[in-house]
Amino acid sequence: MSRTPNACLLCGAPLRYYEREREFECAVCHKHFPANADCENGHFVCDGCHEAQGVAVIREVCLSSCERNPVALMYSIMELPAIYMHGPEHHILVGAALLSAYRNSGGALDWPDALEEMIRRGQKVPGGTCGFWGCCGAAVSAGMFVSIAAGATPLSGEAWGLANRMTALALDRIGSLGGPRCCKRDSFTAVLAAIEFSKQHLGVRMEAPEQVTCSFFPENAQCLGRRCPYHPRSTKYVQ
Structure with a gap:
């Protein structure tokens, strides 16, 4: 598994969330769990x-x-x-x-x-x-x-x-x-x-x-950007 921007740890596809729990099989341990998210390619990691x-x-x-x-x-x-x-x-x-x-x-x-x-x-x-x-x-x-x-x-x-x-x-x-x-x-x-x-x-x-200045924002597809107080170009620090 690898660090990919806000994505599946196995294939890198975006995650999708469900309001109601579903049962998924973990793609790593192959056990079954109730959960609210998988990736667009159907991968679930417990x-x-x-x-x-x-x-x-x-x-x-x-x-x-x-x-x-x-x-x-x-x-x-x-x-x-x-x-x-x-x-x-x-x-x-x-x-x-x-x-x-x-x-x-x-x-x-x-x-x-x-x-x-x-x-x-x-x-x-x-x-x-x-x-x-x-x-x-x-x-x-x-x-x-x-x-x-x-x-x-x-x-x-x-x-x-x-x-x-x-x-x-x-x-x-x-x-x-x-x-x-x-x-x-x-x-x-x-x-x-x-x-x-x-x-x-x-x-x-x-x-x-x-x-605190965050260096992880490139990995977050939903980063708030300047609205986050820890972003290097945050409006808190950059006017």
Whole structure:
């Protein structure tokens, strides 16, 4: 499978989405799954096969990183071939980068068990949730970061509230930018929101970039262009 602009990982054809789930056979593992998308040539790749290489890379890099800036850490992982332009691996990547930078910034974690828990949770969030559930997986991943860092469970008090507030903050900022979806744009937005949230509510100050400039936009056929705050010619920076 290869990184092709917003297209099938097998043949490069554009993807097509369906409002109602259908059953598809994964062209890689040949198992059957309910899903909402395939390519124009009928290829379907399940979430597990889509993210398998990416998960291994995320685990390896985050375990060994000393980076205190989660955006920089996440960006370095995004540049690796195993991370595609779009895909459910971002639902793991956001929280994993945050947990790693949080730990490197003095946050108390049961490491590396915390990272493995993030991977387990993130793998349960399917691709396409941003459009079909109205809840972007990047925002959910940021909420998982806070849940793990604060030790939240469904029976927690303050920690329960913090995790939900983190997700809500990230969702609000992602939603305000509008669609179509972009896993890179949404991930940057969620992590930047989590950096602020961590400082204010968790007492851990992670490093933050002065500016995020995306280099992945040529791979996204639906890029917002100048309307995206991370595009190199964004109206936020270029008047």
